[in-house]
Amino acid sequence: MSDGAGGGRAGGAGRGGPRDGHPGGPRRNEQGRERNRGGAAPRRFSTSAPSQRKRVADPARLAAFEVLRAVATEDAYANLVLPARIRDRGLDRRDAGFATELAYGALRGQGLYDAILSRCVDRPLDQLDPAILDALRLGAHQVLAMRVPTHAALDETVGLARAVIGAGPSGLVNAVLRKVAARGLDDWIADLLEGVTDPAARDAIAHSHPEWIVRAMRQSLVAHGRSAEEIGMLLEADNLAPVVNLVALPGLGDLEEALASGAEPGTLAPDSAYSAGGELSRLRSVRAGTTRVQDAGSQLVARALAGVRLEGRDTDWLDLCAGPGGKAALLAALAAERGAELTANEPAPHRAELVRKALVAVPRDAWSVVVGDGRRYARIPADQRFDRIMVDAPCSGLGALRRRPESRWRKTPGDIAELTILQGELLDAALAAVRPGGVVAYVTCSPHPAETIAVVEDALRRHPAARLLDAGSAIDGVALAPLGAAHPMAGGSTVQLWPHLHRTDAMFLALITLDAGTPAQTTTPAQTATKG
Numbered sequence: 001m002s003d004g005a006g007g008g009r010a011g012g013a014g015r016g017g018p019r020d021g022h023p024g025g026p027r028r029n030e031q032g033r034e035r036n037r038g039g040a041a042p043r044r045f046s047t048s049a050p051s052q053r054k055r056v057a058d059p060a061r062l063a064a065f066e067v068l069r070a071v072a073t074e075d076a077y078a079n080l081v082l083p084a085r086i087r088d089r090g091l092d093r094r095d096a097g098f099a100t101e102l103a104y105g106a107l108r109g110q111g112l113y114d115a116i117l118s119r120c121v122d123r124p125l126d127q128l129d130p131a132i133l134d135a136l137r138l139g140a141h142q143v144l145a146m147r148v149p150t151h152a153a154l155d156e157t158v159g160l161a162r163a164v165i166g167a168g169p170s171g172l173v174n175a176v177l178r179k180v181a182a183r184g185l186d187d188w189i190a191d192l193l194e195g196v197t198d199p200a201a202r203d204a205i206a207h208s209h210p211e212w213i214v215r216a217m218r219q220s221l222v223a224h225g226r227s228a229e230e231i232g233m234l235l236e237a238d239n240l241a242p243v244v245n246l247v248a249l250p251g252l253g254d255l256e257e258a259l260a261s262g263a264e265p266g267t268l269a270p271d272s273a274y275s276a277g278g279e280l281s282r283l284r285s286v287r288a289g290t291t292r293v294q295d296a297g298s299q300l301v302a303r304a305l306a307g308v309r310l311e312g313r314d315t316d317w318l319d320l321c322a323g324p325g326g327k328a329a330l331l332a333a334l335a336a337e338r339g340a341e342l343t344a345n346e347p348a349p350h351r352a353e354l355v356r357k358a359l360v361a362v363p364r365d366a367w368s369v370v371v372g373d374g375r376r377y378a379r380i381p382a383d384q385r386f387d388r389i390m391v392d393a394p395c396s397g398l399g400a401l402r403r404r405p406e407s408r409w410r411k412t413p414g415d416i417a418e419l420t421i422l423q424g425e426l427l428d429a430a431l432a433a434v435r436p437g438g439v440v441a442y443v444t445c446s447p448h449p450a451e452t453i454a455v456v457e458d459a460l461r462r463h464p465a466a467r468l469l470d471a472g473s474a475i476d477g478v479a480l481a482p483l484g485a486a487h488p489m490a491g492g493s494t495v496q497l498w499p500h501l502h503r504t505d506a507m508f509l510a511l512i513t514l515d516a517g518t519p520a521q522t523t524t525p526a527q528t529a530t531k532g
Contacts, residue, residue: 057163058156060095061138063088064103065160068134071107071406078107078406093278101241106134106141107405108239112208113140116188120179132169135161139177144185154178207235212413213398216448220398220506223449224496225487237499238401238408244275245296246286249333252361253290257283268479268502269299289361294326295403297445297497297504302327303478304471304495304509305390305441306334311516312437317342318386320374320430323351325358327392327443328367332359336366343386344369345377375425377433385435393423395444395451399506402499420450427459431466437516439469444508447496452508453489459512460490468492469511 057065063085070076082103086096106113117136118125125133139157142148154177162170183191192205200218204211218231246263248255248271255263255273261283266272275293285291317335322328322344332342344359344367346352352371359367374391396416401408423444430440442459444451460466472486472493483502486493495509 057160059089060091060099061102061156061160062164063091063099064106064138065134065164067099067103068106068137069131072130072134077404078103079404096279097277101146102138102141104241104405105145106137108402108408109141109145109208110137110409111210112189112192112205113137113144115192115205116140116144116180117176119188119191120176129165129169131165132161132172135165135169135173136176136180139173140180143177143181144188150181154181203231203235207232207239209235209238209401209408210411213401213408213411216398216413216416220447220449220452220496223453224447224494226496226498230500233500234498240402240499242295242402242499242505243503244277244280245269245294245299246273246275246280246291247271247294247299247330248273248285248291249289249329249361251337252333253285253288255285255291257285258291266296267481268296268483268504269303270478270480272296272299289329289358292326292329292358294330295400295505295507297502297507298327299330300475300479300483300497300504301441301443301495301507301509302330302390303334304475304511305388305439306331307478308388308439308469308474308511310387310437310439313435314338314387315340316386317388317390318377318430318433319344319390319392320377320426321390321392321394322346322355322369323348325355327390328355329358329362331390332362332367336363340387341365342367345374346371347373375429378429380433385433385438387435387438389430389434389438389440390443391426391430391440392443393419393426393451393455395419395423395446396448397445399445399447399497399499399508403505416448416450420455423451423455424458427455428462431459431463431512431514434514436465436514438514440512442508442510442512445505447498447506447508452496452510453494456494456510456512457490463514465514466512467515468494469513471495471509471511474511475509 066085067078067081070081071078082100086099091099114125117140121128135157139153142153142157143150154174157177158170158174161173189206193202196202196205200211200214203214214231214235217234218228221230221234222228245266246255246258247269250271255271258273258275259265262276263273266274280286280293283291317331317340319328319331319342323346328342328344335342344355346355346369349371352369356369359369396411396419397404397407398411427442434440442456446452460468468490469492472495475485475495476482483497485495485497485502487496497504497507499506
């Protein structure tokens with residue numbers, strides 16, 4: 001299992017990036033025991049007893065451990081916790097990359113590593129102290145999937161355990177990780193797959209995803225016109241650290257500073273770049289908010305909405321679910337160029353504050369932030385309807401598993417069933433709030449057909465005046481190159497982006513208009529829902 005994040009030092013102090021492969025066969029020591037993963041060089045184990053090993057924790061490994069603990073005990077998000085831990089520990093760029101790879105890789109690989117660890121521990125894993133289990137996951141990732149010398153991985157993980165958990169647990173960590181290190185990752189996977197015949201179950205083990213997500217992703221591929229045979233590539237892409245995308249807000253920012261710092265021009269979205277890594281807040285344009293971190297898929301769906309040609313008025317835009325403000329900032333900048341105004345609606349006050357901060361670089365007369373349940377727009381008077389509406393609906397986030405490494409283990413099928421009701425209500429509200437001839441973009445960061453195609457089809461049935469547009473042509477019209485992401489549907493097309501094909505989050509886009517001269521009609525639950 002290989003993770004593309006960060007890297008770290010190529011040698012020295014036990015640092016290393018993701019392991020590139022596992023060529024060759026197992027090596028044995030003079031006692032006949034297997035001692036490596038099948039690498040080209042002999043593996044070295046520490047000869048010191050645990051009591052003689054270091055008693056301090058390496059700062060990069062300690063930062064990664066603290067992230068895993070926060071995820072487990074505080075229900076935290078790794079991508080929000082990690083930057084603070086990196087600053088707290090004073091990590092330089094290389095060590096920050098190492099800590100990122102270690103924390104994210106251990107979280108992504110948790111299912112697979114736990115399956116391996118269960119073969120090496122003499123009790124059920126749920127009977128271990130959770131802190132010990134997190135230390136073992138970090139050690140397993142170093143041993144099996146990073147270019148860290150085995151002796152360094154063991155010594156440093158034992159030192160971490162001794163420093164933050166205790167001397168007794170450090171002995172257990174040492175013994176278990178020696179067993180883990182006795183075989184390579186490919187050998188472990190082959191052992192775990194022995195006797196497993198169901199394809200989804202095999203993919204779940206090999207690619208460290210919950211089995212229900214594997215089945216959902218396979219179904220999603222087919223629903224959006226792809227082959228189910230792509231499932232392996234999709235799951236592999238979920239396990240690669242995403243490249244950080246930047247966008248310069250139109251008319252406000254530029255990428256000169258980012259490019260001078262090593263970023264590369266983006267290949268999908270205009271005014272975008274692929275970050276060279278490091279602490280982006282060091283860039284003045286990022287601190288000013290005129291250059292922002294935003295996935296290229298998010299950039300493209302916002303630009304596609306803004307790029308639809310409208311007849312008549314085009315002054316009033318609405319972002320119905322604006323928090324935390326990434327798409328709102330890009331839409332507001334585009335609106336400002338045309339003399340339009342964006343209303344950014346967000347139901348949660350604390351997230352509305354994030355939206356205000358995201359919009360601070362955009363001229364103040366081009367936007368406003370309001371707090372309230374987006375479903376209340378179903379009752380908007382006809383003379384106050386909007387020309388363009390973005391419905392970036394709350395969703396399962398199955399399309400962003402690579403960015404949120406812990407999320408795959410938190411999601412359940414029941415989450416989707418609950419979300420689809422809200423998604424339908426929000427889309428109903430948007431279709432009631434858009435003027436005839438205007439356009440609604442329905443967007444999710446999930447490819448699941450229940451959250452995408454089914455929501456759109458149901459809404460079209462409920463709204464006789466609504467008509468699906470050609471989202472494929474719309475997104476290709478704003479992209480730097482044709483994406484080949486369109487899927488024909490109901491007289492138009494929808495768009496589904498994929499990590500393994502486009503190097504973006506798995507963003508879904510449908511563009512819907514109301515035929516001019518036809519009054520909006522709805523018999524939807526949005527009319528009876530409790531309004532905020």
